[in-house]
Amino acid sequence: MTDTIVTGAERAIETLKPLLGDRLVTSDAVRTHHSHDTSYMEPVLPDAVAFPKTEAEVQAIVKACAENDVPVIPYGIGSSMEGHTIPVRGGITIDTREMSQIVEILPEDGLAVVQSGVTRKRLNEELRATGLMFSVDPGADASLGGMASTRGSGTMAYRYGTMRDNVMALRAVTANADVVKTGSRARKSSTGYDLTHLFVGAEGTLGVITELTVRLHPIPEAISSAVCAFPDVGSAVQAVIMAVQYGIPMARVEFLDEVAIANVNNYSKTTMEVAPTLLFEFHGTPAWAEEQAKLVEQITQEFGGKDFQWSADADERAKLWQARHDLYWATKAMRPGCELFTADICVPISRLAEAILGAQQGIQGSFLQGQIIGHVGDGNYHVAYPIMPGNAEELAEAERLADKLVEHSLELGGTASGEHGIGVGKLKFLRAEHGDAAVEAMKAIKRALDPKGIMNPGKMGQEG
Amino acid sequence: MTDTIVTGAERAIETLKPLLGDRLVTSDAVRTHHSHDTSYMEPVLPDAVAFPKTEAEVQAIVKACAENDVPVIPYGIGSSMEGHTIPVRGGITIDTREMSQIVEILPEDGLAVVQSGVTRKRLNEELRATGLMFSVDPGADASLGGMASTRGSGTMAYRYGTMRDNVMALRAVTANADVVKTGSRARKSSTGYDLTHLFVGAEGTLGVITELTVRLHPIPEAISSAVCAFPDVGSAVQAVIMAVQYGIPMARVEFLDEVAIANVNNYSKTTMEVAPTLLFEFHGTPAWAEEQAKLVEQITQEFGGKDFQWSADADERAKLWQARHDLYWATKAMRPGCELFTADICVPISRLAEAILGAQQGIQGSFLQGQIIGHVGDGNYHVAYPIMPGNAEELAEAERLADKLVEHSLELGGTASGEHGIGVGKLKFLRAEHGDAAVEAMKAIKRALDPKGIMNPGKMGQEG
Numbered sequence: 001m002t003d004t005i006v007t008g009a010e011r012a013i014e015t016l017k018p019l020l021g022d023r024l025v026t027s028d029a030v031r032t033h034h035s036h037d038t039s040y041m042e043p044v045l046p047d048a049v050a051f052p053k054t055e056a057e058v059q060a061i062v063k064a065c066a067e068n069d070v071p072v073i074p075y076g077i078g079s080s081m082e083g084h085t086i087p088v089r090g091g092i093t094i095d096t097r098e099m100s101q102i103v104e105i106l107p108e109d110g111l112a113v114v115q116s117g118v119t120r121k122r123l124n125e126e127l128r129a130t131g132l133m134f135s136v137d138p139g140a141d142a143s144l145g146g147m148a149s150t151r152g153s154g155t156m157a158y159r160y161g162t163m164r165d166n167v168m169a170l171r172a173v174t175a176n177a178d179v180v181k182t183g184s185r186a187r188k189s190s191t192g193y194d195l196t197h198l199f200v201g202a203e204g205t206l207g208v209i210t211e212l213t214v215r216l217h218p219i220p221e222a223i224s225s226a227v228c229a230f231p232d233v234g235s236a237v238q239a240v241i242m243a244v245q246y247g248i249p250m251a252r253v254e255f256l257d258e259v260a261i262a263n264v265n266n267y268s269k270t271t272m273e274v275a276p277t278l279l280f281e282f283h284g285t286p287a288w289a290e291e292q293a294k295l296v297e298q299i300t301q302e303f304g305g306k307d308f309q310w311s312a313d314a315d316e317r318a319k320l321w322q323a324r325h326d327l328y329w330a331t332k333a334m335r336p337g338c339e340l341f342t343a344d345i346c347v348p349i350s351r352l353a354e355a356i357l358g359a360q361q362g363i364q365g366s367f368l369q370g371q372i373i374g375h376v377g378d379g380n381y382h383v384a385y386p387i388m389p390g391n392a393e394e395l396a397e398a399e400r401l402a403d404k405l406v407e408h409s410l411e412l413g414g415t416a417s418g419e420h421g422i423g424v425g426k427l428k429f430l431r432a433e434h435g436d437a438a439v440e441a442m443k444a445i446k447r448a449l450d451p452k453g454i455m456n457p458g459k460m461g462q463e464g
Numbered sequence: 465m466t467d468t469i470v471t472g473a474e475r476a477i478e479t480l481k482p483l484l485g486d487r488l489v490t491s492d493a494v495r496t497h498h499s500h501d502t503s504y505m506e507p508v509l510p511d512a513v514a515f516p517k518t519e520a521e522v523q524a525i526v527k528a529c530a531e532n533d534v535p536v537i538p539y540g541i542g543s544s545m546e547g548h549t550i551p552v553r554g555g556i557t558i559d560t561r562e563m564s565q566i567v568e569i570l571p572e573d574g575l576a577v578v579q580s581g582v583t584r585k586r587l588n589e590e591l592r593a594t595g596l597m598f599s600v601d602p603g604a605d606a607s608l609g610g611m612a613s614t615r616g617s618g619t620m621a622y623r624y625g626t627m628r629d630n631v632m633a634l635r636a637v638t639a640n641a642d643v644v645k646t647g648s649r650a651r652k653s654s655t656g657y658d659l660t661h662l663f664v665g666a667e668g669t670l671g672v673i674t675e676l677t678v679r680l681h682p683i684p685e686a687i688s689s690a691v692c693a694f695p696d697v698g699s700a701v702q703a704v705i706m707a708v709q710y711g712i713p714m715a716r717v718e719f720l721d722e723v724a725i726a727n728v729n730n731y732s733k734t735t736m737e738v739a740p741t742l743l744f745e746f747h748g749t750p751a752w753a754e755e756q757a758k759l760v761e762q763i764t765q766e767f768g769g770k771d772f773q774w775s776a777d778a779d780e781r782a783k784l785w786q787a788r789h790d791l792y793w794a795t796k797a798m799r800p801g802c803e804l805f806t807a808d809i810c811v812p813i814s815r816l817a818e819a820i821l822g823a824q825q826g827i828q829g830s831f832l833q834g835q836i837i838g839h840v841g842d843g844n845y846h847v848a849y850p851i852m853p854g855n856a857e858e859l860a861e862a863e864r865l866a867d868k869l870v871e872h873s874l875e876l877g878g879t880a881s882g883e884h885g886i887g888v889g890k891l892k893f894l895r896a897e898h899g900d901a902a903v904e905a906m907k908a909i910k911r912a913l914d915p916k917g918i919m920n921p922g923k924m925g926q927e928g
Contacts, residue, residue: 108705108814131709151654162652165629178901185812187842188626189879190615190665191886192898192924193906197661201654218711241572245595247682249713285759288752295749348649350572378651415653422655434656437642441913442657448912449905460656 008068009047012092015064016050023051023098034075034085034093040341040395041083041424046073046093053098055171055179055210062208062454063177065092071457072175074204076146077119079138081342082423084150084203088458094208096145102126103211109185110216111168116145116209123214132216135160138419139328145209150421151201155324158244158377159251159283162419166215167200172207175450180207198445203421204456206449220283223251224312225320226293228305229275233257233360236276237353239296239303240376244349246299248292250377252281257360259371260327267330268323273306278376279324281317331371331384338386341395343402345409346418349379358408359383362401368394370401380418407432422460430464439464472532473511476556479528480514487515487562498539498549498557504805504859505547505888510537510557517562519635519643519674526672526918527641529556535921536639538668540610541583543602545806546887548614548667552922558672560609566590567675573649574680575632580609580673587678596680599624602883603792609673614885615665619788622708622841623715623747626883630679631664636671639914644671662909667885668920670913684747687715688776689784690757692769693739697721697824700740701817703760703767704840708813710763712756714841716745716785721824723835724791731794732787737770742840743788745781795835795848802850805859807866809873810844810882822872823847826865832858834865844882871896886924894928903928 016024025031026048035043047070052058065072071091078085087093096117103113107130114123121141123134136147137154146152148170153162160166169183182195199206230236233255240253256264256277264270278300282292290312297308311317323330332338347355356372363370363383374381383405387394406416406429416422416429431439446453446461453462480488489495490512499507511534516522529536535555542549551557560581567577571594578587585605587598600611601618610616612634617626624630633647646659663670694700697719704717720728720741728734742764746756754776761772775781787794796802811819820836827834827847838845847869851858870880870893880886880893895903910917910925917926 106812106814107709109812110708111812151652151658153652157652164652164658174901174905178904180901180905181899182902184879184897185877186810186844186873186879186882187813188615188617188621188628188810188844188882190808190881190883191879191890192665192894192902193670193909194615194628194658194661194665195898195902195905197658198909201656201658206657218709220711244574245571245682247684284752285755287755288748291749291751344654346650346652348570348573348575349651350570380650380652409650413649415648415650415655417654418650418652419654426655430656433648434659435645437638437644438646438656438659440642441638441644441659444912445657445662445909448908 008070009090009092012064012068012070013048016061019057019060020050025049034095037078037080037083037085039081039083039423039425041086044087044090046087047090049093049095051095051098055173058094058173058208058210059177059179061092061094062173062175065454066175066177066452069452069454071454072208073456074145074149074208076117076143077140079140079142080146080150080423081420082425084421084423086424088424096143099210105130107132111185111213112216113211113213114144115211117143119143120147127216131219133219134214135217136163136166144212144214148200148209148212149203153419155252155254155375157375158253159249160217163200164197167196167212168215169213170196170199170209171211172199172209174207175452175455183213185213203423203460205446205459205461206455220289222284222286222289222312223317224282224289224293224310225317226280226296226308226310227272227277227320228300228308229273229277231304233276233356234353235303236278237356237376239300239305240278241349242299243296244377246295248295250280250292250296251283252279253377254279254324255374255376255381257372260373263330263334263371264323264327267333268326270323279320327373331386335386337388339389341385341387341398343383343405344417344420345405345414346378346380347409347412347414351412351414352376352379355408355412355414356381359405362404366397366401368397368401378418424459427459427464430460472534473554473556476528476532476534477512480525483521483524484514484516489513498559501542501544501547501549503545503547503887503889505550508551508554510551511554513557513559515559515562519637522558522637522672522674523641523643525556525558526637526639529918530639530641530916533916533918535918536672537920538609538613538672540581540607541604543604543606544610544614544887545884546889548885548887550888552888560607563674569594571596575649575677576680577675577677578608579675581607583607584611591680595683597683598678599681600627600630608676608678612664612673612676613667617883619716619718619839621839622717623713624681627664628661631660631676632679633677634660634663634673635675636663636673638671639916639919647677649677667887667924669910669923669925670919684753686748686750686753686776687781688746688753688757688774689781690744690760690772690774691736691741691784692764692772693737693741695768697740697820698817699767700742701820701840703742703764703769705813706763707760708841710759712759714744714760715747716743717841718743718788719838719840719845721836724837727794727798727835728787728791731797732790734787743784791837795850799850801852803853805849805851805862807847807869808881808884809869809878810842811873811876811878813843815876815878816840816843819872819876819878820845823869826868830861830865832861832865842882888923891924891928894924
């Protein structure tokens, strides 16, 4: 079996070499770089890595792979967290880094059209002169194709939506090497099956996204931020629920537990009270941003929030969010040499306090030190466990705790992943979350669009 | 062929009679009622109409139909406008009116779970005590299942989204009589193919939606409205574009052309200036709703808007929106005995002035009197032509004008339908809008989920 695939891959490489030249790479270094993502899943080498520049080149690669039954693995910057880009059955990895053209910026329509290798920071740099921003901000400076494929989000999803809400149209090369064009530049449409949303979140198993039309949002006139500590997790979450019920369009509302706050204080030299804490950001006109902050302050007081520290000062705000952003490094600094194992859960917001308390109990009952942070307006939270590389016992414990979190989330009516996706790591939960009929429908769709199963095989749509 | 289907239908009816009793109807009156929607498409009688109360009954109906190769046609209240519910190949129509249970209201999560026959007004009545509202408001008091199936919207979509944005989860009976469960109560998820969005807008061709979980929004503390007349269409649209670029979250922004304003004045005894006009609604805290209005007023002045009439008075606002709502009757009153033929178009907002001017030229070059109204924040507009029932020449002219509008929309990068859908009437545009590869992908998905083609056959996914 393996021999056949290798032979097929060799034939596909032979076919593609004249087209791609030195943008088709079989060196050990490059293949090793593309054998893993940021997860702890077993790495697997691709047979080759292609760096196409155009959609036509992507079509040629897929065609050569289809003709030779060779897997195709789309790859953005490799920042996925559940093994999405691991070529578990070998094949040719399509790295989209050279597909980095900003095709068109349409300020009047609030849209940008980009090749799928464009990263979110790059897009925002290009937008600087327009007064518009692209709002989806996962931790990494990921490619937009990768973010779309994992249905990614970040800290501003409560106000501005996830990739689900911000991808308006796309182009993708499917397994038969055709280009499927989805959506349009109109803000809404009632025509045809919603193929845009089918490709968003499909993790490259239905095709290779080559171009995206994404929604842009006006950069607000005023931005202010606030920090508020709470006596316990439940009070913090209740305050968020009420702010949501009031319809206050918080641009950011991030939860950090005591451990996270202590780590931040230590690393970023901040002096926040070591307690469950909410960090807020408000966007609007100066008056409206201030009013939102005042409304939220009143709500926090109702739930025992202490010393609501509001600031419209750009430097103070930058310092606060830099500290939040540096939490990754702050946590790593607490245990030199460690890596972070990060779990990702999303529950109905009404069950969030319960979910986080369950996570705390899990940490308390373990020999690992975990910390909890969350994009709590969405009911989404992460638990990060610092573990030592190569320590199988710690890895197994982190995996055990993460599995427990998912099981608890599903019991509470939540999902197995809020923003990291299924990849390889969460395949085992797909059926528990969606049920047999839905998973069989997914598999039927996968077979319909990719009968030979060459698009990112061994993952969603085929397994699970 | 017809004989075989009739025999199959008779067998299916025989099978279902003991289960459904008098909720399976074959009378001419009921079949005739379900032979058409509000469009001018040729009516076709179903073989029978079933009125299930439960999802299990829907499963039994689909099973009996599948076993006998009988078409299944989901039916809400029959308010669709492109022939969606016409049983073009006969079969059993599933009328969901008895599936009218509010399953659960979840104020903390801002969600309601309803059976698919619940109508939008009924849901809002049930929500009255909660301070929450369901925002999607097509003209008719449609069923939520029907609204989801046509990806419907209405006047508040710019601020609160369409059915695409407001259906968070659903249950549907597919052609094999399985129940597919999509989505969850979590606000976001990165797991699995997005089946929710696949069923939303599928017009009953992939399954019968039995239950929906929809998003609710807080009823704003303050609501105000405004009216502003403009020297021409282009100025009105440019004002809207700028308000959109400023990020002002207008709850409603409706355009009416001179003809529509004259009709409204005449019917509702209002005294608006007969000119291209924008009607606004603003939601928020009292201060923020007023600030939005002031910002919009400034913008309208930049574009020659005259006499921006703002009001926070509930009675005045009610009168204004009642007049807008009565436009249908106002237009019919101008030509006693007429019916309205309504075209539905949505273009990128940057091309909206161009699109509306094209529509005006079409009206000027025709013997029909048309009027233009639009949900212009979305780039969506309608042209209504009053035509006399049974007048083939007028119908042909209205169809010719409506086709021209779609062709122009597609040239401008828009869509063939903003909110009415494909049905039978717009099947011919599916390929022009989406391209061959996308339409073939849609057909492959349809075949995968409904290999015998029993779900609302002769429509999207099978034809076009």
